[in-house]
Amino acid sequence: MLPPLPLLPGTGPMIRIEDVHKSFGTVKALDGLSLEVPPGKVFGLIGPNGAGKTTTIRILAGLLRPDEGRAFLNGLGQDRSIETRRILGALIEQPGLYGKLTLQEYLTFFARLYDLDRGQARKRIQDLCELLDLNVQTRERLQGFSLGMKQKVALARILLHDPPILLLDEPTAGLDPLITKKVREHLLGGKDRKRKTILISTHNLDEAIRVCDEIAIIHKGRILEKGSWEELRERHASGCRVVMYLRELREDHADLVKESGAVSEIALDPDRNRLAYTAADVAETNPLVIARLAAAGARIVSVEVEGAGLDQAYSRLIEGSEGTP
Amino acid sequence: MKKAWFIAMKEWREILRDFYVMGILVFLPLTMVGTLVLLIHFYMTFFLQNLDKVQLMLSSMPSAYLKGLSGYSDIQKVAILPIKIVGLPFFLLIPLLMSGIITSDSFAGERERNTLEPLLTAPVTDRQLLLGKILTPFVPALVVTWASFALLTKGVSKLINPHFLSPVFPDTIWIVSVALVVPLFLAGAVLAEILISARASSVKAASALNMLLSFPVLGVMLMQSTGFVLFSARTLPWMLLSLAALDAALFTAGLRVLRDKGLRG
Incomplete structure (x- = not known):
């Protein structure tokens, strides 16, 4: 003891x-x-x-x-x-x-x-x-x-x-x-x-x-x-970057994501079967995206939310303060 | 005091595992004592084979050297002179060199290796830390010096004492000096070296600055060799008191350095 x-x-x-x-x-x-x-x-x-x-x-x-x-x-x-x-x-x-x-x-x-x-x-x-x-x-x-x-x-x-x-x-x-x-x-x-x-x-x-x-x-x-990070994200981040890996990525998957709501900066990487987008509210958007992709026969291997928006808040705050003495 | 011992024991363990430091700690005093014994051997052999040179030698010596030797024969005077002239200051040089090897690494080395911070954030008082850092070089340097003295006694007494009715080496002045002056001098030297190590920017800088500490000892050697005998029954009590006062002042300064500025920003 x-x-x-x-x-x-x-x-x-x-x-x-x-x-x-x-x-x-x-x-x-x-x-x-x-x-x-x-x-x-x-x-x-x-x-x-x-x-x-x-x-x-x-x-x-x-x-x-x-x-x-x-x-x-x-x-x-x-x-x-x-x-x-x-x-x-x-x-x-x-x-x-x-x-x-x-x-x-x-x-x-x-x-x-x-x-x-x-x-x-x-x-x-x-x-x-x-x-x-x-x-x-x-x-x-x-x-x-x-x-x-x-x-x-x-x-x-x-x-x-x-x-x-x-x-x-x-x-x-x-x-x-x-x-x-x-x-x-x-x-x-x-x-x-x-x-x-x-x-x-x-x-x-x-x-x-x-x-x-x-x-x-x-x-x-x-x-x-x-x-808390939720507070920081709310105050300073406009969304979170979501990265998905699929068994097989198709061109039309980008359209399905776009139709799911408030998403932007959609990027496809066919070589790695990787799909990425920025969502204003991941809790709201991700279930819709996943449901639409699944309904279209896409097989989702993984879903990651990068930095949960904190990286964005961090970058904005640091870059914003660069000009200050 | 217990934590000071923990610190010292940890450092001794590290020293014992350092081949080069251990090599120097053993080799240097052995060489110094061996050289001194050999010199006295050649010196005695020369005068025993050339008795006609004894008188010439004694007449060329400063009169201060021969003070108190009036009851001895000429060859006895010749035999006793080398240990009177160079012997004792030599025994201040050994502990100074020994402690310098260990202490220059003390705080400067810890700072270079980033090991000082864990120690400074542990519940160890400045006094315990300083005592631990003093014990680390003090104990081995004193043991080595006393062992060197034992070796010197064995070698030199064989060369000199047969020329006297009763043994003259080591005499009371030697014994008191090695037993008391050496530890007090060593404590002061260690404290000065620690102060240097605490303020130096690197181990290299600390080692270079530590070399300056050998100047007072070289001064003592020089004074002895010009006939100004420092170690005598009259001077020893004053020497002991002065060294004790110097040690106390250096310890206080060491504590202040630890507390106020030396180790923190």
């Missing part, structure tokens, strides 16, 4: 940033950024490279000091106190492992730093290695691990003390789809789900849609927009 969480989520925001400014020389990394994440929620930061995502996470982790403004974790000011470090698990950019240690040695070292006794450490390491498909018995040193394996080890490290707050900078980068799914299920599913508050930065819009309760689109150190 692990020791109980040092601080259980209260009613106030677990993560809070108030009007934070940070510059590196003449480059403004954060420009009055504020955000709040309530207990048990997953908050996604999405934005292009250099938008300020990693700087935000590093300030919250206590690795950078803001020029102005403050960061709080469960109401405690981030001043690198032991209390804030105990409730935090931070995965920042690169895995950063001690290459000459084995997996067991590395995780045991951090488990001891996080005050787990030998028995607790052994059990926790075993469980996490099982979850992340790591061979805890391996004598191979970490320097020989692949990038994906290293990322898994870093993930195991930040979960060792079962922290109530997780800061994750591109957490699934380099992981294979199966492990990505497992990690997602572990972090976001199960009985402990509401015990954890997570701030996640990602380039992957699909991942943001899947895991985040709320999303902020960040650019040039400022939050351009935030809300």
